[in-house]
Ligand SMILES: [Zn+2]
């Protein structure tokens with residue numbers, strides 16, 4: 001199962017023809033901000049039991065941006081973070097491999113990796 005129908009670029013909204021032309025990236029500045037917000041949130045909500053309203057105030061994780069390699073420095077893309085090109089995760093097996101690799105990173109929980117995987121899984125052909 002291989003991705004052949006790539007989503008449009010998040011920055012310029014034009015089609016991305018092939019995986020190598022695009023990259024998924026996450027902003028390191030936003031990730032650091034999220035980690036600090038989570039620390040504050042945990043200080044404000046100590047203990048194992050969290051009420052429903054408190055859970056809703058949990059800081060939202062940072063989304064991954066899908067963009068042309070040439071758009072990475074654009075409005076919503078930035079080059080301060082972690083990125084890899086689309087051909088690194090254009091099959092289900094590669095996406096799983098990347099997920100296992102990223103799970104070793106402490107900061108992964110500050111990103112919406114699950115959303116990114118679902119997004120590309122939904123356009124996997126075959
Ligand atoms: Zn673009």
Ligand SMILES: [Zn+2]
Nearest residue numbers: 027029078080
């Ligand atoms: Zn950034």
